[in-house]
């Protein structure tokens with residue numbers, strides 16, 4: 001039995017995006033009481049405040065952080081020209097999402113738990129250093145990686161992003177970084193359109209970015225096979241000391257934004273594969289962060305499946 005901690009906070013209920021797919025109801029579905037009913041073994045832990053803004057500035061430009069911080073008071077109701085919507089509680093929710101990731105990192109590094117899941121919103125993997133986009137305010141996974149490096153002396157990290165959309169923000173941050181291996185599996189064509197397989201990083205980071213694309217309707221068996229034969233060996237080859245998962249559940253067959261065919265059983269298999277490689281090479285240290293997932297019942301059951309596979 002693996003000790004798995006779970007982080008959730010009411011701040012996620014105050015990031016009000018109205019009638020949008022990335023909505024408050026997603027956080028309600030992931031309330032700790034619900035998740036403990038599905039997976040009794042998880043341990044719900046409080047989030048420790050970390051001066052998140054300081055760590056956000058390790059990845060984001062100061063002007064961008066300030067814009068997000070002040071946007072609502074200045075009358076903005078969205079942060080981009082599309083639908084990255086904000087409300088009065090959005091900045092605080094975004095800080096808390098970062099704090100959850102940093103708390104999870106501390107507790108995994110100290111050995112209090114082997115793995116952790118942060119069921120927080122807004123998500124992060126589309127946020128660029130200089131702008132918010134795709135429902136993402138700050139790049140939670142990238143900030144977590146920088147925190148692990150600076151605070152905990154971890155050098156080599158792998159980030160595996162199985163959201164149905166390309167993790168363009170995370171890729172951007174580590175494009176020339178040889179220490180942080182970033183792999184994204186996503187549907188193509190699909191917004192944001194980037195993440196083609198020739199995108200492999202540049203300079204010292206060449207080869208430390210891996211993109212796997214799947215056409216709409218791709219079978220789950222194909223996805224799982226490529227994960228096993230391409231993603232797992234690449235992660236092992238990088239030799240990370242810590243594994244981060246950008247866990248989007250919009251690759252589920254019932255999702256409203258994607259057209260892939262993953263099932264709860266598929267998420268269990270993905271999680272088991274990553275757990276095995278993490279146990280082999282980095283003491284099983286995993287922090288998994290919620291990204292997308294917009295069919296509410298599929299989101300709830302998929303997160304439960306992921307947690308059960310992390311814990312058993």
Ligand SMILES: [Zn+2]
Nearest residue numbers: 163165250292
């Ligand atoms: Zn997504």
